[in-house]
Amino acid sequence: MLSKSASCAMNQHDRRLGRHISDPVRAQNRKAIVDCLRRHQAAARIEIAKHVGISPATVTVITSELIEDGVIREEIATADRNGSSRGRPRTRLELNPEAGFAVGIKISMHQASISLTNLSGEILGAKIVPMRANRDAPERIAEICMTQIREVIDDAGIDPELVLGVGIGVPGYVEYPSGMVRWAPVFSRPDVPFREIVEQKAGFRTFIDNDANMTALAEKWFGVGRQFPTFLVVTVEHGIGMGLVVDEKLYRGARGFGAEFGHTKIVVGGALCRCGQRGCIEAYASDYAIAREANVLGSTTDIDDPFALQDRMEHLIKLSDEGSPAVTSIFKRAGTMLGTGIANLVDVLDPPVVVLSGARSRSAKAFFTALTDAMESNTLLGAQTKVDLRVNSGGDEVWAHGAAALVLEETLI
Numbered sequence: 210m211l212s213k214s215a216s217c218a219m220n221q222h223d224r225r226l227g228r229h230i231s232d233p234v235r236a237q238n239r240k241a242i243v244d245c246l247r248r249h250q251a252a253a254r255i256e257i258a259k260h261v262g263i264s265p266a267t268v269t270v271i272t273s274e275l276i277e278d279g280v281i282r283e284e285i286a287t288a289d290r291n292g293s294s295r296g297r298p299r300t301r302l303e304l305n306p307e308a309g310f311a312v313g314i315k316i317s318m319h320q321a322s323i324s325l326t327n328l329s330g331e332i333l334g335a336k337i338v339p340m341r342a343n344r345d346a347p348e349r350i351a352e353i354c355m356t357q358i359r360e361v362i363d364d365a366g367i368d369p370e371l372v373l374g375v376g377i378g379v380p381g382y383v384e385y386p387s388g389m390v391r392w393a394p395v396f397s398r399p400d401v402p403f404r405e406i407v408e409q410k411a412g413f414r415t416f417i418d419n420d421a422n423m424t425a426l427a428e429k430w431f432g433v434g435r436q437f438p439t440f441l442v443v444t445v446e447h448g449i450g451m452g453l454v455v456d457e458k459l460y461r462g463a464r465g466f467g468a469e470f471g472h473t474k475i476v477v478g479g480a481l482c483r484c485g486q487r488g489c490i491e492a493y494a495s496d497y498a499i500a501r502e503a504n505v506l507g508s509t510t511d512i513d514d515p516f517a518l519q520d521r522m523e524h525l526i527k528l529s530d531e532g533s534p535a536v537t538s539i540f541k542r543a544g545t546m547l548g549t550g551i552a553n554l555v556d557v558l559d560p561p562v563v564v565l566s567g568a569r570s571r572s573a574k575a576f577f578t579a580l581t582d583a584m585e586s587n588t589l590l591g592a593q594t595k596v597d598l599r600v601n602s603g604g605d606e607v608w609a610h611g612a613a614a615l616v617l618e619e620t621l622i
């Protein structure tokens with residue numbers, strides 16, 4: 210039997226998670242208000258009603274409930290926007306950042322990046338753990354991650370009871386509703402029920418998704434999404450990925466596999482991809498594809514060794530930027546392939562902005578020039594539809610931050 214204090218703590222935790230709410234409309238309104246405050250940081254009730262599109266009376270009822278649950282709080286603003294202290298103070302509402310915490314993890318071929326955030330999405334702790342992901346069993350990878358998560362939570366002095374969940378970004382085909390990883394280069398076998406494995410080991414609610422979707426969520430909450438309700442992110446690293454946000458919602462498709470751009474075909478019957486098929490964009494534009502092509506020049510880099518691959522890529526980028534014609538031509542071809550693929554996306558989706566994300570978006574100059582040229586020359590209306598292309602060359606910490614944002618999106622209603 211639970212002690213009285215444990216029972217009270219659990220009730221409060223459950224209330225914060227909105228588990229006492231059975232009316233779906235009320236739950237949806239609650240989530241919309243929390244999301245609005247995360248996006249705008251602080252807002253008066255009347256502004257929330259305008260942003261969310263619900264009546265001021267409903268906002269008053271739901272915000273009272275959220276205040277009672279400790280999820281949001283009142284902030285008294287005594288100055289107006291011009292800094293003047295004259296006039297009636299406006300009562301604005303803001304998230305209570307300490308009401309809950311989220312852990313995000315990005316699993317790469319060579320490391321796992323962990324990020325701990327509060328309810329507002331501020332990073333309170335982070336860790337990078339080197340690993341050779343595809344050489345360890347998924348169960349072992351889960352164990353390594355869980356040990357590190359506990360350390361990050363301990364170091365930040367957070368009560369584990371207040372951790373809302375763990376979000377994990379994995380490259381490959383992830384069936385979001387079931388948490389099943391159908392195929393991922395970081396796992397040594399297909400059909401891994403990774404969410405179940407992690408939940409058993411960690412005891413936290415767990416969400417697992419394609420890692421490029423996590424960069425899209427990071428952009429949605431902390432980047433271009435604050436300005437654009439619709440945008441797409443193309444990720445460049447060991448593989449090529451994509452995340453699509455439409456009207457502030459991440460698009461996953463019917464089965465949760467959606468927006469898998471890296472394995473769309475750019476050359477019929479072309480180069481062999483690590484997914485086992487041929488002619489995928491990734492087989493031309495990713496790290497391993499560029500290093501594989503460079504091996505033809507005489508090097509013997511093991512492209513399956515993530516650490517050797519990383520060193521090799523840095524060296525190749527340097528050679529290209531210094532003017533090596535053979536290496537530059539490899540980067541040019543890779544950039545042309547990816548730029549052509551992005552041009553196809555622009556013609557299909559007409560996004561107002563495209564973000565190129567991932568540490569490898571800081572590629573050779575020849576890669577980027579070829580990419581933008583190919584985008585312009587292959588979109589139907591060329592320069593007339595010139596897309597706003599932005600680069601976020603942050604490393605895996607951006608992806609882990611997005612994975613934590615997934616937990617905040619999914620749990621707090």
Ligand SMILES: [Zn+2]
Pocket residue numbers: 471472482483484485486489491492
């Ligand atoms: Zn492929």
